[in-house]
Amino acid sequence: MDYLESLGVRARRASEVLSRLDPASKNLGLRAAAESLEKNADEILSANKIDIANAREKGTSEALIDRLTLTKERIDQMAEGIIQVSELKDPVGEVLETIVRPNGLHIDKVSVPMGVIGIIYESRPNVTADAFALCFKSGNATILRGGSDAINSNRAIVNYIRDALENEKLPDDVILIITDTSREVATEFMKLNQYVDLLFPRGGAGLIQSVVENATVPVIETGVGNCHIYVDESADIDMAVNIIDNAKTQRFGVCNAAESLVIHRGIAKEVIPAIYERLSSKNVEMRGADDVREITGGIASATEEDYAREYLGPYISVKLVDNIDHAIEHINIYSTHHSEAIITEDSENAEKFLNEIDSACVYWNASTRFTDGYEFGFGSEIGISTQKLHARGPMGLKALTSYKYQIKGNGQIRQ
Numbered sequence: 039m040d041y042l043e044s045l046g047v048r049a050r051r052a053s054e055v056l057s058r059l060d061p062a063s064k065n066l067g068l069r070a071a072a073e074s075l076e077k078n079a080d081e082i083l084s085a086n087k088i089d090i091a092n093a094r095e096k097g098t099s100e101a102l103i104d105r106l107t108l109t110k111e112r113i114d115q116m117a118e119g120i121i122q123v124s125e126l127k128d129p130v131g132e133v134l135e136t137i138v139r140p141n142g143l144h145i146d147k148v149s150v151p152m153g154v155i156g157i158i159y160e161s162r163p164n165v166t167a168d169a170f171a172l173c174f175k176s177g178n179a180t181i182l183r184g185g186s187d188a189i190n191s192n193r194a195i196v197n198y199i200r201d202a203l204e205n206e207k208l209p210d211d212v213i214l215i216i217t218d219t220s221r222e223v224a225t226e227f228m229k230l231n232q233y234v235d236l237l238f239p240r241g242g243a244g245l246i247q248s249v250v251e252n253a254t255v256p257v258i259e260t261g262v263g264n265c266h267i268y269v270d271e272s273a274d275i276d277m278a279v280n281i282i283d284n285a286k287t288q289r290f291g292v293c294n295a296a297e298s299l300v301i302h303r304g305i306a307k308e309v310i311p312a313i314y315e316r317l318s319s320k321n322v323e324m325r326g327a328d329d330v331r332e333i334t335g336g337i338a339s340a341t342e343e344d345y346a347r348e349y350l351g352p353y354i355s356v357k358l359v360d361n362i363d364h365a366i367e368h369i370n371i372y373s374t375h376h377s378e379a380i381i382t383e384d385s386e387n388a389e390k391f392l393n394e395i396d397s398a399c400v401y402w403n404a405s406t407r408f409t410d411g412y413e414f415g416f417g418s419e420i421g422i423s424t425q426k427l428h429a430r431g432p433m434g435l436k437a438l439t440s441y442k443y444q445i446k447g448n449g450q451i452r453q
Contacts, residue, residue, distance in 0.1 A: 046233025123417035151177030160241030260421030263293035270382035
């Protein structure tokens with residue numbers, strides 16, 4: 039039995055045990071895992087420092103190093119996310135629908151775990167804890183394949199979670215990590231249909247495309263975020279500047295950061311200088327066509343690629359439009375269908391935007407940075423789905439379950 043197959047067998051067996059656990063036992067395991075991460079924060083941080091040093095030696099960008107970096111505060115947030123998941127309603131065994139047929143058959147549609155969930159991800163060690171919490175609570179075992187850049191951090195997190203589960207006499211193979219970070223093993227993992235029921239790629243466009251093209255395991259596309267903010271003609275300028283600042287600069291290297299601005303020509307001469315002043319003070323480079331650059335000096339020239347780009351860094355594109363229809367058309371062409379926002383005092387335009395933008399999350403007068411399982415009250419998320427099948431947007435517990443029909447009769451036969 040080869041390396042990956044052995045992990046698959048262990049995960050499948052653990053998932054069968056986990057599917058039978060009652061909510062109290064699962065919550066006990068989650069609380070123990072959260073406590074273990076907090077208790078061993080210093081050891082996790084030591085492992086993370088090795089990963090950061092290796093990343094800097096390779097010349098990794100500061101935005102990606104930020105995604106990789108753990109702090110005591112971030113570990114506490116990981117633990118708090120696990121606790122929040124423990125406090126949520128258990129989704130397994132919920133009767134979603136009941137049908138009683140004329141012949142007396144009683145049909146219940148009941149939620150059940152997926153089974154074994156695989157996750158291939160880059161850079162962010164917090165994904166390790168988030169994935170465990172959501173999969174464990176929803177009755178799924180998980181096999182994790184993080185990137186080489188975070189291997190020491192990920193191993194430390196997984197080991198302390200497994201220790202906590204073992205101490206509570208719970209199945210520790212519900213969380214397994216692939217320590218071989220080669221591309222060959224990753225590609226083989228994508229084809230582990232016999233053991234893995236669902237696969238999530240979390241990372242940049244290249245990783246997601248590779249998984250979608252190579253996997254034979256069913257895939258949920260997540261994460262790539264060319265997120266837009268449209269400033270409508272009736273927008274409150276102070277509000278627009280504050281929201282854009284937050285969406286762009288709070289953290290550069292995240293998928294829900296704003297990467298593209300679309301601005302109504304009627305407000306452009308008032309709002310663009312204000313946006314430029316705020317963003318340039320934080321070293322963000324704005325890029326636009328000639329009509330944008332004529333308004334404020336210092337804005338760089340934009341290429342066609344800029345309108346479609348997920349920068350994950352201190353850059354943002356700017357496009358001027360004549361009306362909301364042009365804004366919606368532009369966004370739907372260049373969007374990655376993640377998160378878009380409109381800033382407006384016109385409720386009719388707001389409703390039009392909310393209804394016609396084809397993205398997972400659409401905001402009115404709020405930052406795109408709220409597209410997050412924690413912010414949505416899910417505790418955390420397994421990923422942000424940008425597709426339409428099965429689940430969309432931040433994926434919490436319910437998105438990690440399927441369902442089956444339980445049919446009860448008293449001797450019925452089909453005529």
